[in-house]
Amino acid sequence: MAASVVPESDSIRRAVSLLNAMDAGRFPRLLSRLLQKLHLKAESIFSEEEEEKLQIAFSLEKQDLHLVLETISFILEQAVYHNLKPASLQQQLQNIHLDQDKAETFASAWAAAGQDMIEKFRQRVLTPQKLETIGWQLNLQMAESMQAKLKSPQAVLELGVSDEDSKNLKKVFVEFSHQELFEFYNKLETIQAQLDSLM
Amino acid sequence: FLLLLTVTVNALEGKDCKESVKLIAESTNLSEEQLAFLISGMYTLLREALRLPLSTFKQEVSSGNTWSPDKIPEDFIVDFCSIVFGNRRPASEGTALMQRSRLPSVQDLKWRVDVAISTSSLARALQPSILMMMKLSDGTAHRFEVPIAKFQELRYNVALILKEMNDLEKRSILKIQD
Numbered sequence: 402m403a404a405s406v407v408p409e410s411d412s413i414r415r416a417v418s419l420l421n422a423m424d425a426g427r428f429p430r431l432l433s434r435l436l437q438k439l440h441l442k443a444e445s446i447f448s449e450e451e452e453e454k455l456q457i458a459f460s461l462e463k464q465d466l467h468l469v470l471e472t473i474s475f476i477l478e479q480a481v482y483h484n485l486k487p488a489s490l491q492q493q494l495q496n497i498h499l500d501q502d503k504a505e506t507f508a509s510a511w512a513a514a515g516q517d518m519i520e521k522f523r524q525r526v527l528t529p530q531k532l533e534t535i536g537w538q539l540n541l542q543m544a545e546s547m548q549a550k551l552k553s554p555q556a557v558l559e560l561g562v563s564d565e566d567s568k569n570l571k572k573v574f575v576e577f578s579h580q581e582l583f584e585f586y587n588k589l590e591t592i593q594a595q596l597d598s599l600m
Numbered sequence: 601f602l603l604l605l606t607v608t609v610n611a612l613e614g615k616d617c618k619e620s621v622k623l624i625a626e627s628t629n630l631s632e633e634q635l636a637f638l639i640s641g642m643y644t645l646l647r648e649a650l651r652l653p654l655s656t657f658k659q660e661v662s663s664g665n666t667w668s669p670d671k672i673p674e675d676f677i678v679d680f681c682s683i684v685f686g687n688r689r690p691a692s693e694g695t696a697l698m699q700r701s702r703l704p705s706v707q708d709l710k711w712r713v714d715v716a717i718s719t720s721s722l723a724r725a726l727q728p729s730i731l732m733m734m735k736l737s738d739g740t741a742h743r744f745e746v747p748i749a750k751f752q753e754l755r756y757n758v759a760l761i762l763k764e765m766n767d768l769e770k771r772s773i774l775k776i777q778d
Contacts, residue, residue: 482723522721526729528745535754539764545701554765557703558758562744573742575734576703579765586762588709589755592730595713596748599728 407476407497414497416472421500423459423469428503431455432510435473436518480511481522487512533570534561556582704736 407413447455447470456466480490491508495501536559541552560573577585710733716725730746746754 478721481721484722484724519722522719523725523727524747525719525721526716526745526747527719528731528743530742530744532732532744532746532750532754535750535757537757537761539761539768541768554768555702556761556765558761560742560744562742573734573736574703575736576705578705579762579769581705582758582762582765585706585709586755586758588711589751589758592711592713592751593755596728596730596751599713599715 407479407493409497412468413472416468417497417499419461419465419469420472420503421498423461423503425502425506427458429506429510432473432506433514435470435477436510436514439474439477439518476507477511477518480515481519484519485511487515530562530564530571532560533563535559536561554579702737704738704740706734707737708735709733710735 452463452466455461456463459466459469461469476494479485485493487508490511491504494504494507499507538557538559540555540557542555543552556577558575558577560575561570562573563570712731714729714731716727716729719725728748730748730751731743732746733741733743735741
């Protein structure tokens with residue numbers, strides 16, 4: 402049995418008592434909302450109005466609401482980190498004295514959406530720029546200022562590169578002649594061979 | 601005359617010919633204006649002649665119609681023809697190709713394949729990823745990460761373009777006559 406994933410600190414205990422007091426009916430929706438949005442780095446999960454609505458719905462003060470939300474996020478992040486099965490998650494939650502039904506809600510929500518969340522976290526990278534879109538255009542160049550009656554095919558590759566988390570898609574245009582494109586393709590094939598040898 | 605011709609051909613090939621022009625200006629007794637006329641005239645003539653590819657521009661046609669003999673002496677025409685059709689031509693054509701207006705092309709591509717074993721969010725990640733650095737001919741460098749799915753898409757698209765290019769080249773040779 403793995404060591405306790407969620408440490409028993411004061412804030413955790415306080416959060417657990419608050420959680421146990423919370424209305425069990427609305428709890429699953431809160432969980433699923435958190436599960437969907439947790440992998441986004443930059444945005445906060447709930448807007449101001451939504452936080453106020455939650456405060457009223459669960460009759461919690463602002464600080465208590467924040468504590469509860471942070472605790473649930475922490476639990477979920479730990480579950481992702483250790484890749485917990487739903488059963489062990491439930492066990493861990495019961496170890497910190499969370500109510501039986503709340504722990505079961507956690508476990509079922511985790512069983513439903515947990516794997517997706519793990520995948521999304523897996524895809525997160527730390528690099529500054531990421532390739533998002535690929536577009537291309539094949540042209541047949543007929544003439545230009547120095548040469549009439551050509552007939553050389555050109556390809557233009559448009560690479561959409563995004564900064565952190567899909568802000569500002571920068572488009573990079575690269576032109577290739579037949580020969581250049583062939584060399585590019587060979588390089589891509591080399592990379593693919595490397596990837597295949599990894600598997 | 602031959603000196604002027606050499607200078608013009610050198611200019612077409614993209615070499616710097618200020619020195620040679622100065623030498624010519626000193627050695628002959630033509631005025632600067634006449635010299636300028638001659639050189640620019642020859643340059644334009646040769647440039648237009650080189651513009652059309654070899655197959656359109658038959659030798660007989662050129663000496664017959666294009667260059668009316670009363671404007672240019674006969675032996676000059678012979679010299680012109682030898683330049684246009686001789687073996688200096690690929691050099692001029694090479695320069696013309698270099699000076700084309702193009703979008704930037706890939707000068708250098710460096711890549712690496714990483715496997716992320718563990719991250720701050722996942723104890724056992726094992727996710728491969730590719731990092732590419734492209735240097736373009738206009739001097740810019742782009743460093744970006746390519747997720748595996750996007751890499752496959754890129755590879756597929758490049759192969760598709762190559763196939764289309766091949767088809768196009770086979771077809772266009774038959775259809776579009778010079």
